[in-house]
Amino acid sequence: MHDSSSVSPGPTPLCLHYRPQLTLLRTRALSPREAAAVNEHIASCSWCQRELAAYDALDAAARQHLASTTFVPLTLEDIMHTTEAPPDANMASTLETSGKVRPVLRRRPRLATLGPLAAVVALVLLASVIFAGHRLGPGGSLGGKPTPPSLTQTASLTHTTWTLTRLMVAGHEQPLVPGHAPTLHFGPFNGQIYGIRGTGGCNGYGGTYALAGNTLHVSSLYYQTQRACEVGGVLLTPQESAYIQALLRVTGYHLDGNTLTLTSADGSVQLTFRANG
Amino acid sequence: MGETKRSSMPDPALGARFTRLLDTYQAPLVAFAFGMVGERELARDIVQETFVAAWRAAMRRDAPFRDPCDEEGTRRWLFAVTYRQAALALRRQRRFVWRSLDHDGADETLVATPDIAERVAEADALRSALNSLNPVDAACFLLQAVHGFSTEEIAAMVHVRSGAVRKRLSRTRKRLRTAYAMQLTNATTTTEEY
Numbered sequence: 001m002h003d004s005s006s007v008s009p010g011p012t013p014l015c016l017h018y019r020p021q022l023t024l025l026r027t028r029a030l031s032p033r034e035a036a037a038v039n040e041h042i043a044s045c046s047w048c049q050r051e052l053a054a055y056d057a058l059d060a061a062a063r064q065h066l067a068s069t070t071f072v073p074l075t076l077e078d079i080m081h082t083t084e085a086p087p088d089a090n091m092a093s094t095l096e097t098s099g100k101v102r103p104v105l106r107r108r109p110r111l112a113t114l115g116p117l118a119a120v121v122a123l124v125l126l127a128s129v130i131f132a133g134h135r136l137g138p139g140g141s142l143g144g145k146p147t148p149p150s151l152t153q154t155a156s157l158t159h160t161t162w163t164l165t166r167l168m169v170a171g172h173e174q175p176l177v178p179g180h181a182p183t184l185h186f187g188p189f190n191g192q193i194y195g196i197r198g199t200g201g202c203n204g205y206g207g208t209y210a211l212a213g214n215t216l217h218v219s220s221l222y223y224q225t226q227r228a229c230e231v232g233g234v235l236l237t238p239q240e241s242a243y244i245q246a247l248l249r250v251t252g253y254h255l256d257g258n259t260l261t262l263t264s265a266d267g268s269v270q271l272t273f274r275a276n277g
Numbered sequence: 278m279g280e281t282k283r284s285s286m287p288d289p290a291l292g293a294r295f296t297r298l299l300d301t302y303q304a305p306l307v308a309f310a311f312g313m314v315g316e317r318e319l320a321r322d323i324v325q326e327t328f329v330a331a332w333r334a335a336m337r338r339d340a341p342f343r344d345p346c347d348e349e350g351t352r353r354w355l356f357a358v359t360y361r362q363a364a365l366a367l368r369r370q371r372r373f374v375w376r377s378l379d380h381d382g383a384d385e386t387l388v389a390t391p392d393i394a395e396r397v398a399e400a401d402a403l404r405s406a407l408n409s410l411n412p413v414d415a416a417c418f419l420l421q422a423v424h425g426f427s428t429e430e431i432a433a434m435v436h437v438r439s440g441a442v443r444k445r446l447s448r449t450r451k452r453l454r455t456a457y458a459m460q461l462t463n464a465t466t467t468t469e470e471y
Contacts, residue, residue, distance in 0.1 A: 020447055023446075023447045023450050023451055023454075024443065024446060024447055024450070027421050027422075027428070027443075027446050027450075028421075028427055028428065029421075029428045029439075029442070029443040029446055029447075054454055054458065055450060055454055057457075058422075058450065058453055058454045058457050059422045061399060061403060061457060062403060062418070062419075062422045062423050062453075063422065063423055065399060065400035065403050065404070066308060066312050066400075066403060066404070066407070066419060066423050067305065067308055067423050067424075068304055068305070068308045069304075069307060069308045069311045069317060069320070070317070071304075071307050071311075071317055071320070071321045072321065073303060073304075074299060074303050074321070074324065074325055074328060075299070076292070076295060076296050076299060078325060079295075079299070079325070079328045079329055079332050080332065082325065082326075082329045194300075194301060208301060208304070208305075210301045210302075210348055210352070211348075212345065212346050212348040213345075213346040213348075214346075215346060215348045215349060217348055217349065217352060218425075219301075219302075219305050219352075219424060219425065220304060220305045220308070220424075221425075245425075248424070248425025249425055249427075251348075251349055265349065
């Protein structure tokens with residue numbers, strides 16, 4: 001993170017005018033017009049550039065430290081057992097009645113009820129295995145691992161590595177530093193079937209993705225390192241931040257030979273990759 | 278009785294899809310809930326309740342589970358329910374208090390909290406700062422910065438106008454940035470002392 005609040009020169013009156021918008025520049029909360037005005041000011045203002053770098057660093061730290069935590073994973077059995085509770089415990093309906101508060105309780109399986117439950121769970125798991133077995137080829141992973149709706153398309157991305165060649169955000173092409181373009185590698189990694197890895201040009205990142213039909217969603221991104229890199233006087237942080245923000249907005253993908261295109265739902269974000277190797 | 282059992286018997290395809298949802302989303306949801314409530318076990322319980330609600334909704338073929346391809350809608354639904362359940366848990370603990378968006382006086386109080394500045398670990402400092410925030414503000418920040426939701430999506434999840442989400446995001450980012458900078462300054466000072 002770049003914290004240079006004590007470094008001169010200080011903010012100008014124009015900086016103070018743009019400060020609220022600068023805070024929101026990376027959040028997509030600004031209109032294109034507002035964002036353009038702030039970007040224009042930042043281009044010639046070193047104080048605001050440092051401020052923006054500080055916000056970028058905050059976002060990077062948040063993604064690194066707040067995107068995941070250690071916990072005992074829930075299983076389908078846990079969920080199905082809890083659903084055996086009376087229907088009035090339905091949270092979805094309870095949530096609509098803001099005045100009533102239902103305690104959060106964890107219901108552990110009881111031996112006395114395990115018989116019928118086990119039968120139901122076994123049926124579901126058996127069906128999952130059979131379904132997966134029909135679709136997976138040799139070496140396919142079974143036994144409780146996730147089964148995406150379209151394994152054909154998953155297989156086309158699994159174990160592929162890509163390099164970003166073009167990043168479009170709100171109709172503007174974002175500059176990429178030659179030789180330091182972001183990369184994207186689809187897993188599995190270390191047991192995480194839907195894992196992704198790559199580099200933003202400087203720092204490595206990781207995360208997960210979900211695939212269904214033509215939709216692809218990236219989540220739980222985190223940085224593996226938090227370095228600030230500079231190449232030929234050009235800071236890589238803006239490229240990296242723009243790439244990660246864009247990646248988080250992706251909802252769809254299109255595969256055409258050696259070209260992978262990821263797009264956001266509103267079409268304002270487009271990432272074009274070429275296959276490595 | 279037999280009929281009841283048949284009706285609760287899960288469709289195999291649904292079971293497979295639900296297993297995948299569980300595997301894909303439980304980690305980010307627990308992290309999100311943990312960011313809001315600050316207790317790991319409570320966060321896990323909240324997410325368990327979310328998936329129980331999801332399972333029931335899926336069994337009823339309610340949206341967004343009616344369409345197996347509606348990944349976006351499903352993800353939004355899961356986060357929205359987790360947010361509401363976390364808010365309920367906090368309200369139960371009397372930690373969830375609605376505050377006016379116009380009241381920004383708490384900023385300096387937050388960043389001046391000594392235990393934040395004294396923490397060396399970055400993650401701890403971030404979490405401490407986050408847990409000192411209004412839970413709605415914390416949720417807005419997490420949903421945007423960590424989980425990539427848009428202002429409009431967040432507005433729908435936390436039931437406020439998108440303009441209010443923008444205000445909350447601006448306020449929260451300023452607070453967290455200051456708290457985070459103080460933590461780094463403190464860490465640097467500590468390092469230099471050695």
